[in-house]
Amino acid sequence: MIDKAFIYVLYGKHLRYYQETILSMSTLLTYNPKANIIVLAEWVDFFPEIPNVQVINFTEQQQKQWLGCSNYHFRLKLSGIRFLLQNYAKKIIFLDSDTLVRSNLMHYFDMIDHSNSILHKLEGHLSRRRFTRQYKNVIGRTFNSDKGGRCLITESAPMYNSGFIGLAQVHLSLFEDALWLMEEVSKYTTYHTAEQFALGFFLCKQGKVHTVGDKVVYHYWHKQPRKFIHEQISDLLLSYSILELANNPRLSLSIKPHRPFTRLIRDKVGKLLTK
Template sequence: MNDVFGYVAYGDNEVYHFGALLSALKLLYHCPHANIIVATDRPEFFRPYPVETMTITAGQKELMSFGWRYHFGIKAACLIEILNRADRLIFMDSDHYPYLDPTRGFRQITPIRSFMRKCEGRHRRYPVLSGKGVKIGDYTLTGDEPMWQSGILGIHRANISALTEAYAAMLAVRELTNTDAPEQFCIGVALSRNELAVSRHHLPVSDYNTRGKKAFASPRVLQFFEMYGDAPIAEQIRRAGWYRLWRTPMDLWRQRDRWSF
């Protein structure tokens, strides 16, 4: 099996690129032989490291985002391209990172079974899809389908067609719901139809995807490369392995005035 870990990092915010790189370094600490592909519009961030890059050009970003009408289309389209280079893919958003070896997750991926980060249930704004005739493959969306969060995705190459069908529906869902979630919604539905099944992941992966977590972790991501970015790659991997992005009780106390953790 060609087992691949994938990331997508694009845009002007360097935290997304350095976040993906730090996550990849943590992954290499716990799994030195990991096969990693990063789809990015800033390949220079990753070129010195033992990862494969897939360059996203400006023209491709415009096309993937439906003419900039839905930028998360870039992530969805890149997932398809990465999966074309893999048999089994474990994808993580750039604000997710492993704290132990996650390779056992590949055993959970089959042609009929995928996993995603978690099920968020029915989205209150998606019933607007009812009666609009939006399809994923031959399935007509009702808006009552559960929303699966896509910060983590485990998927088999056999499901490229399901991702392609999901991608084709995203713009219509975006324009009808006016939300940012069509990418994960459509992927979750596509991986749940017919004989396919999607379940919650069980990987040793943490994240900083809330406002409070991000406010703490993002500066530390940049600080890591300020401190160690000129060190040999092996040293960066060693230091990344135990570099802290999670908050202590004292860190939480310092953030006590924030409304969101």
């Protein structure tokens, strides 16, 4: 077991997620060349041999076991993070595949301890109109569990983005609670954010949650920004192999994270025309 590692969790064999991961790893290694990276992935053969990168097979048996009777696939994300934290690294920083690293991250490991964790950013509280609408059937509800205790969800509850997660082994006891609350909350909303809500909820109860923000990492999960970056990834992989990109991570600097003004206007006009 190593002291610290950056980790990715991939299930399924959707090519775009694996291409995103290669790009994310390349941006990570550009600014953090000595980083240790662990990838838990179903499609192991996609990854070439890369120094400091360990790829672990995410078996179908594991996935079935961790999902159980649930159909909420983000359970695999939290379960995968817990598995790597239990067995491979004492401290981890998890990155979603659709995350571009923009600076050195190594000092964030020093911020993680029993009373301190890290998430990408605070998107607001449930009192924010967007979340009030999405969580209208959750706000004011009390959930009870033998392990998680009594959880009253109020408008003051925070909603963090979990595209970046920094944890240590001292946080392992929170996973069962987060997985339980995630399942309960997901029954009352059709939005996919129950996972990040539940994790942030319990991390806040344990201590201080630090955030890194968009200047440190860029999480491009919105539809049009994602499409723009996917087009660039496809072009990049036409010019270079996955191995070349992994061994020469600075090639990833050619990716423009934000759309130029002309593209932005074109996308907005196209969106209006399809309504």
